[in-house]
Amino acid sequence: MSAWLPWLNIFGVLFGALTTAAMLIWVERRLLAVWQDRYGPNRVGPFGLLQVVADVIKIFTKEDWIPPFADKPVFILAPAVVMTTVLMSFAVIPFAPGIGVVDFNIGLLFFLAMSSLSVYSVMLAGWSSNSKYSLLGGMRSAAQMLSYEVFMGLSLAGVVVMAGSFSLRDIVEAQRNVWFFIPQFLGLVTFLMAGLAETHRLPFDLPEAESELIAGYHSEYSGMKFGMFFVGEYLGIALISSFIVTMFFGGWLGPFLPPFVWFGLKTSVFVALFILLRASLPRPRFDQLMAFAWKAMLPLTLLNLVVTGGLVLAFGF
C-alpha cells in the first residue's frame, strides 16, 4: 500500500488540477453571468455542467493549423511550456497532511522558478507566430511579467522571515496561532497583484487584450494548441489561489472539517475573487501598469520586508 501512495499522490494531484482547470471554465462563465445579470451556459446537462465536455470535444476535432510563416518548432513548444511549468508548480503545493507530491525545503523557490520560466511560453508564442499583433502581445507580456516577478518574490519574503523556512509545509504549520494575512497584509496585497499579472488575468491581461491586439500572443493558435493556453491560464488561477491560501490563509488548517476540505474551500474563495475582479475592473493603460509595478508595488514590498525583518529581529516572534 505504502509503495503505491506516491503514485496515487502524483496522479491524484495531476488529475485534480486538470479537472479543476476544466471546471473553472464553466464556473467562470456562470459566475460572470450572475454578476452581469444573465444566465450563462445552462443548456448542456444539469446547470450546463456538460458544456465543458462539449467544448473539449469541439476543440479536439478542430483543425490544428500552423501558419506557414511561423517558426514551427518554437510554435509547437510554446503552449507545452505553460502547461509543464504550471503543473510542475502543483508538485510543491501541500494540499493536506499526507497529500501533496513532494516536500522540498526550497518549495517556495521552486514555485518562483517555475513561474519565472512560464514567461517563455507567452514570449515564444508571440515571437514564433511571426505576426505583429502576436509580437506586440509577447513583448508586453515579457515586460509585464519581468516587472511583476521582481516584487512577487519579495512580497513572499516577509512570510519566509516569519515562518523561518522555504518549505511550504513548515509555512503552513507556522500559521497554527495566527494566519499570516494579518501580520503580512501588505505582502498579501502585493502578491495578489503579482499573481494577477503573472496569470495575465483581467485587469492585467494586456498581452492578450482582445480589443486592441486581437487576442495578442495566441491569435495565430487554433485547436488544441489554443486549448493548452486556455487551460494553462485556468491552471494558473487555481495555482495562484492555492498558493495564496498556503502562504497567507493557513493552508489546510481550520476547525471541524477535514483538512483537504478546508483547503478546497479557501482556494475556491480566491478563484471566485479572481473572477469577480475580471467582472468588475477595467484594463489600465500599459504605462500605468508598469508605473504601478515599479512606483507603487515595489516600494511597498520593500517597506513591508524592512518592517517585518526589524520586528522579527527586535521581538523574535
Next chain:
Amino acid sequence: MVWLFYLAAAVALFCTVMVITRLNAVHALLYMVMALLSLALIFFLLGAPFIAALEVIVYAGAIMVLFVFVIMMLNIGPQSVDQERRWFNLSTWRGLVFIAGILLIELIIALRLGFPEPLDVTEVTPHQVSLSLFGPYLLGVELASMLLLAGLVGAYHLGRREQERPKK
C-alpha cells in the same frame, strides 16, 4: 545518483554545442536556457538546492528572458540567418577549436592522472547559505550590491530622455 549527474552533464554539453552552432538567434537562446536548466539540476544533485533554484530564477528565468526580449525587439528576419551562415565558416572557428582542444587534452590528462571520487554529497541548506553570505562574506555581498547600484545608475543615465538634459 552518478548516472543522473552524467545524464544532466551530457544534456548540458549537447545544449551548449547547439547554442554555438545554431544560426537562428532565438533557437540558440532556447538551447542556452536548456543548458542552464541542466546546470541547475547538476547543482541540485551536488547537494546545493538553493543555488539550483537561484540558477533557474535568475539565469533561466530573468536574464535569458531579457535576451529573448531584446532579440524580439530587434525582430531580425531570415537575412540574419544568412549573415550568420556566412560568418560561421571554417576560418572563424579554427582558432577557437584549437584553444578548446588544448583544454580538452588537459582535461583528459587530468582525469587519467586521478579520477575524482564519485559524488560525496552533503546537502547545503538555504539556512547555511544565508549564514555564510551574511557572516564571513558580508563584505563581498555589500561590494556586489554597490557594483549593481552603479550599473543601475549608469543605465538610468544612458536611458534618460534628451530634452530633460539641463541647458548649459
